[in-house]
Amino acid sequence: MDSIKEKMQQHLDNLTKPIGSLGRLEELSLKLAEIQGKAPPRLEKKACYVFAGDHGINAEGVSMYPQEVTEQMLRNLINGGAGINVLAKHCGFDVFNVDTGIAVDTNSETVIKCRAGNGTNNFLKEEAMSQSQLEKCIENGKKLAEQAYNDGYQLVALGDLGISNTTTAAAMVIAGGLDFDSIVDKGTGITDDMLLTKKRVIKDSVKRHSPFSDPMDVMRKVGGFEQCTMAGFILGLREKGIGCIIDGFPVTAGTYMAWLIDNSVTDFLFAGHRSKVKGHDIILKKMGLKPIADLDMRLGEGTGAVIGGFMIELGVRIAQEMASFESANVSESIAEEDNY
Amino acid sequence: MDSIKEKMQQHLDNLTKPIGSLGRLEELSLKLAEIQGKAPPRLEKKACYVFAGDHGINAEGVSMYPQEVTEQMLRNLINGGAGINVLAKHCGFDVFNVDTGIAVDTNSETVIKCRAGNGTNNFLKEEAMSQSQLEKCIENGKKLAEQAYNDGYQLVALGDLGISNTTTAAAMVIAGGLDFDSIVDKGTGITDDMLLTKKRVIKDSVKRHSPFSDPMDVMRKVGGFEQCTMAGFILGLREKGIGCIIDGFPVTAGTYMAWLIDNSVTDFLFAGHRSKVKGHDIILKKMGLKPIADLDMRLGEGTGAVIGGFMIELGVRIAQEMASFESANVSESIAEEDNY
Numbered sequence: 001m002d003s004i005k006e007k008m009q010q011h012l013d014n015l016t017k018p019i020g021s022l023g024r025l026e027e028l029s030l031k032l033a034e035i036q037g038k039a040p041p042r043l044e045k046k047a048c049y050v051f052a053g054d055h056g057i058n059a060e061g062v063s064m065y066p067q068e069v070t071e072q073m074l075r076n077l078i079n080g081g082a083g084i085n086v087l088a089k090h091c092g093f094d095v096f097n098v099d100t101g102i103a104v105d106t107n108s109e110t111v112i113k114c115r116a117g118n119g120t121n122n123f124l125k126e127e128a129m130s131q132s133q134l135e136k137c138i139e140n141g142k143k144l145a146e147q148a149y150n151d152g153y154q155l156v157a158l159g160d161l162g163i164s165n166t167t168t169a170a171a172m173v174i175a176g177g178l179d180f181d182s183i184v185d186k187g188t189g190i191t192d193d194m195l196l197t198k199k200r201v202i203k204d205s206v207k208r209h210s211p212f213s214d215p216m217d218v219m220r221k222v223g224g225f226e227q228c229t230m231a232g233f234i235l236g237l238r239e240k241g242i243g244c245i246i247d248g249f250p251v252t253a254g255t256y257m258a259w260l261i262d263n264s265v266t267d268f269l270f271a272g273h274r275s276k277v278k279g280h281d282i283i284l285k286k287m288g289l290k291p292i293a294d295l296d297m298r299l300g301e302g303t304g305a306v307i308g309g310f311m312i313e314l315g316v317r318i319a320q321e322m323a324s325f326e327s328a329n330v331s332e333s334i335a336e337e338d339n340y
Numbered sequence: 341m342d343s344i345k346e347k348m349q350q351h352l353d354n355l356t357k358p359i360g361s362l363g364r365l366e367e368l369s370l371k372l373a374e375i376q377g378k379a380p381p382r383l384e385k386k387a388c389y390v391f392a393g394d395h396g397i398n399a400e401g402v403s404m405y406p407q408e409v410t411e412q413m414l415r416n417l418i419n420g421g422a423g424i425n426v427l428a429k430h431c432g433f434d435v436f437n438v439d440t441g442i443a444v445d446t447n448s449e450t451v452i453k454c455r456a457g458n459g460t461n462n463f464l465k466e467e468a469m470s471q472s473q474l475e476k477c478i479e480n481g482k483k484l485a486e487q488a489y490n491d492g493y494q495l496v497a498l499g500d501l502g503i504s505n506t507t508t509a510a511a512m513v514i515a516g517g518l519d520f521d522s523i524v525d526k527g528t529g530i531t532d533d534m535l536l537t538k539k540r541v542i543k544d545s546v547k548r549h550s551p552f553s554d555p556m557d558v559m560r561k562v563g564g565f566e567q568c569t570m571a572g573f574i575l576g577l578r579e580k581g582i583g584c585i586i587d588g589f590p591v592t593a594g595t596y597m598a599w600l601i602d603n604s605v606t607d608f609l610f611a612g613h614r615s616k617v618k619g620h621d622i623i624l625k626k627m628g629l630k631p632i633a634d635l636d637m638r639l640g641e642g643t644g645a646v647i648g649g650f651m652i653e654l655g656v657r658i659a660q661e662m663a664s665f666e667s668a669n670v671s672e673s674i675a676e677e678d679n680y
Contacts, residue, residue, distance in 0.1 A: 016416050017423050022643065023616060023636030065671065072670040076356050081663025083357050090657050276363060294634060295651065296363030303362065307654065311635065314647065317430050323421025330412040331405065 005030065008039035008319070015322040016330050022318055024292065028270065029315030035243045035268045036154065040319035045152050046309060048093040048302040049144065049233065050077060050084060050159035051254075053226035054103040054119030056128065057171075057205070058164040062198045067103045067119065070163045074102065077161070077301070078110050084159055084301035091310040093157055095302075098144065100137065101225035102162070114140035116225045123171065123222045124205045134220045134228055141232020142239075149240040156242055157272065157309050158233070159302020160226055160250040166277070169253035171202050171222040173283055175212050176260055183279035215260040227254030234258040234265055243268050245312070247305040248275035248298060252283045259287050272308025273297060345370065348379035348659070355662040356670050362658055364632065368610065369655030375583045375608045376494065380659035385492050386649060388433040388642040389484065389573065390417060390424060390499035391594075393566035394443040394459030396468065397511075397545070398504035402538045407443045407459065410503045414442065417501070417641070418450050424499055424641035431650040433497055435642075438484065440477065441565035442502070454480035456565045463511065463562045464545045474560045474568055481572020482579075489580040496582055497612065497649050498573070499642020500566055500590040506617070509593030511542050511562040513623055515552050516600055523619035555600040567594030574598040574605055583608050585652070587645040588615035588638060592623045599627050612648025613637060 012026050013019050020026060032041040052074045054067050076082045077097050088095045098112045099105070103119040116136045120128040129137075148156055162168075174180050184199050209221040219228045231254050237244045246255045246269060258265050271284050274291035276298040284291060292308035325331075352366050353359050360366060372381040392414045394407050416422045417437050428435045438452045439445070443459040456476045460468040469477075488496055502508075514520050524539050549561040559568045571594050577584045586595045586609060598605050611624050614631035616638040624631060632648035665671075 015423075016413070016421060017639050021637065021639040022423060023638070025635060025637065027636075069671050072668075073356070076663055076668040076670055079663070079668065081356060081668045083355075083362060083658060083662055086657050086661045087654055089661075090654055292635075293651075295365060295632075297361065297365065298363070299357050299361040307651070310650070311633075311647075314427055314430055317426050318423060321426045321429075322423055323416055323419070328412070328416040328419065328421045330416055331409050 004037055004039050005034055008033040011039055011319060014324045015318070016325055016328045025311065025315035025318055028292070028312045029319045032155070032243050032312060032316060035241060037241070041316055043154050043313055043316045046093045046155045047096060047148060047153045048084060048088045048157040048159055048306050049096045049098055050161055050302055051098045051100050051226035051230055052102050052161040053100040053165065053224050054162055055164040055168050055224055056120045056122035057124060057167050057201065059122050060124055060197065060201045061194065062167040062201055063164045065163050067163055070102050070161065071104050071106060073161055074099070074106055074111070078108050082301060083299050083303050084306070087303050088306050091306040092313065093306045093309060098229065100140070100229040114144065114229055116140070120224055124201055124208070127221045128223050129220055129225070131220060134216065134223070137225055137228035138232035141229040142236035144233050145236025145240055145242070148237065148242060153242060155245065155309060155312060156237060157245040157247070157302050157305035158230055158251045159247055159305060160300050162224065162226055165224055165226065165250040167198060167202060168222065168224040169227065169250040170279065171205050172218055172227060172253045173256050173279070174202065175206050175209065175218040175222050176215065176256055178282060178286065182282050215257045219257055227257065230254035231257040235261065238265055238268055243270065245270045245272045245305040245309045247272055247302050248300050249277040249280045250300060252280055256283050256287065270308055270312060273304030275304060344377055344379050345374055348373040351379055351659060354664045355658070356665055356668045365651065365655035365658055368632070368652045369659045372495070372583050372652060372656060375581060377581070381656055383494050383653055383656045386433045386495045387436060387488060387493045388424060388428045388497040388499055388646050389436045389438055390501055390642055391438045391440050391566035391570055392442050392501040393440045393505065393564050394502055395504040395508050395564055396460045396462035397464060397507050397541065399462050400464055400537065400541045401534065402507040402541055403504045405503050407503055410442050410501065411444050411446060413501055414439070414446055414451070418448050422641060423639050423643050424646070427643050428646050431646040432653065433646045433649060438569065440480070440569040452484070454484065454569055456480070460564055464541055464548070467561045468563050469560055469565070471560060474556065474563070477565055477568035478572035481569040482576035484573050485576025485580055488577065488582060493582060495585065495649060495652060496577060497585040497587070497642050497645035498570055498591045499587055499645060500640050502564065502566055505564055505566065505590040507538060507542060508562065508564040509567065509590040510619065511545050512558055512567060512593045513596050513619070514542065515546050515549065515558040515562050516555065516596055518622060518626065522622050555597045559597055567597065570594035571597040575601065578605055578608055583610065585610045585612045585645040585649045587612055587642050588640050589617040589620045590640060592620055596623050596627065610648060610652060612646070613644030615644060
């Protein structure tokens with residue numbers, strides 16, 4: 001008998017509203033209660049971890065931008081000027097910048113150093129990383145989860161940053177068993193020629209490294225440092241019982257790796273939003289996760305995750321702060337009233 | 341030439357992100373900029389006005405609850421224990437309780453008195469209200485808008501409270517030209533017998549009062565005090581250039597009346613969320629409004645409106661606080677990068 005779930009459901013049903021009328025807010029707070037084993041759940045500290053990495057595949061012309069832009073954008077995050085800084089502040093998340101291995105070390109004290117190298121190798125030509133680099137990523141992710149736990153975070157959002165990381169992400173999920181055509185979509189902003197290049201690069205890369213024996217094999221051959229570190233982070237958060245909100249396509253590719261390793265990770269995962277990137281929803285569906293927000297966003301950095309996280313918080317505050325029928329002296333029969 | 345729109349678009353496109361990558365957050369802040377005539381828009385004060393009313397049609401057994409529950413729930417709002425109190429607090433909205441005419445006057449000092457009567461008449465048997473009551477509602481709504489303006493509110497959310505108000509709302513929108521079968525849906529929580537009753541009551545009432553010459557005629561014959569007051573409020577907010585976020589089915593029915601009077605009200609309206617009530621989305625589509633949140637909610641009170649309002653605020657904060665390419669020293673070419 002799942003007593004926390006029952007206790008939480010009973011708690012929600014005693015609040016002064018028709019039963020279930022707060023829909024997904026109730027569902028989200030119920031899930032966090034189960035994750036924490038506390039009804040109602042607690043939520044004082046939330047953090048967004050933004051994982052930055054560089055990708056050797058960028059050399060194949062799959063993006064309009066040189067690798068330097070990853071560092072420029074990471075510096076923008078450090079200075080508080082990026083989209084995630086603004087949204088995290090207003091949604092109540094602390095932001096941690098994690099360098100999983102961008103091309104040039106920023107040497108900034110406000111960056112958490114988890115560098116597995118100076119960017120991955122070009123996986124069209126060789127394996128993206130060595131076995132020891134992969135293991136370092138996973139280990140770094142688990143250590144970060146330990147730190148998040150020690151810092152008292154009860155809900156964590158994931159973000160990504162890295163030029164060409166969507167090419168890596170697509171290769172990872174296709175190598176991990178998803179259908180090429182439903183994943184590789186025409187984005188905007190890249191030319192038709194570039195899209196052809198991108199498609200060819202992904203297809204040839206996956207073909208080159210096939211077959212893939214398991215998720216670790218996928219990650220080593222076509223992975224990104226940030227996705228691999230996230231996968232370790234997710235597995236670590238699960239061990240610590242910390243709820244985790246995922247973001248768009250690159251984060252969800254890393255999450256998919258953790259899911260392939262252990263399908264039950266979804267028990268403590270929330271899908272922050274549905275990205276405008278077509279393939280994103282396919283991966284979410286495969287893992288059985290329903291996005292919270294749907295705002296046509298495709299920025300990355302964790303921007304969709306913190307918005308979804310704010311909705312989770314609203315659900316928690318409802319559970320913590322609304323009056324019960326008894327305390328408000330409201331006729332309990334309204335619990336069964338539908339709004340229509 | 342719409343210079344505010346162009347100025348705002350240019351401002352958004354200069355921020356350190358791929359163009360358009362914050363999707364609807366950008367769209368919402370752009371709309372508020374146009375409403376205010378300021379780019380970027382300002383947003384220091386937000387309020388949620390919850391309109392309470394009672395409905396004579398309740399006597400026909402269309403709800404499981406007696407009218408007393410309206411007063412009990414209004415007292416719950418006054419005491420800060422209702423869902424809207426919790427959500428408004430965390431989404432940064434002040435809450436105003438407006439009594440548009442519930443059965444029994446609460447005589448509470450924290451309620452704004454806009455009473456047009458002690459509940460409407462049973463519109464299955466007679467007209468819901470007199471012409472002078474209707475005019476009083478519209479006038480009260482306009483005065484409230486004046487007050488909101490004087491108080492410095494830049495964004496206003498609408499909420500509703502009142503037993504049987506969904507029956508009134510359905511009658512209003514059907515009398516206003518929408519299709520019966522797409523509006524009157526089986527909710528949960530009422531029995532099959534009750535649904536049959538509700539359907540019959542709505543159909544017979546609309547038939548009884550047909551034809552309807554104009555929206556004022558609809559409101560007088562089958563309206564609710566709260567919907568009519570809201571309609572006046574919306575028309576008044578428009579005059580004052582204050583953005584307005586609508587909520588679920590009962591609020592949207594009132595909004596639909598204002599829209600029938602002046603189609604251009606949608607220029608300053610936001611649809612806070614898509615309610616779980618089936619007919620809601622039909623009315624939104626008719627008015628050309630796309631909901632911001634979609635969380636299976638059906639509580640009313642403005643709960644969906646303030647959540648949508650928070651998303652608008654996030655869009656504004658993005659416009660106000662994100663770094664530009666120049667200020668962040670990021671290569672501007674990333675503006676054209678798609679996240680995929």
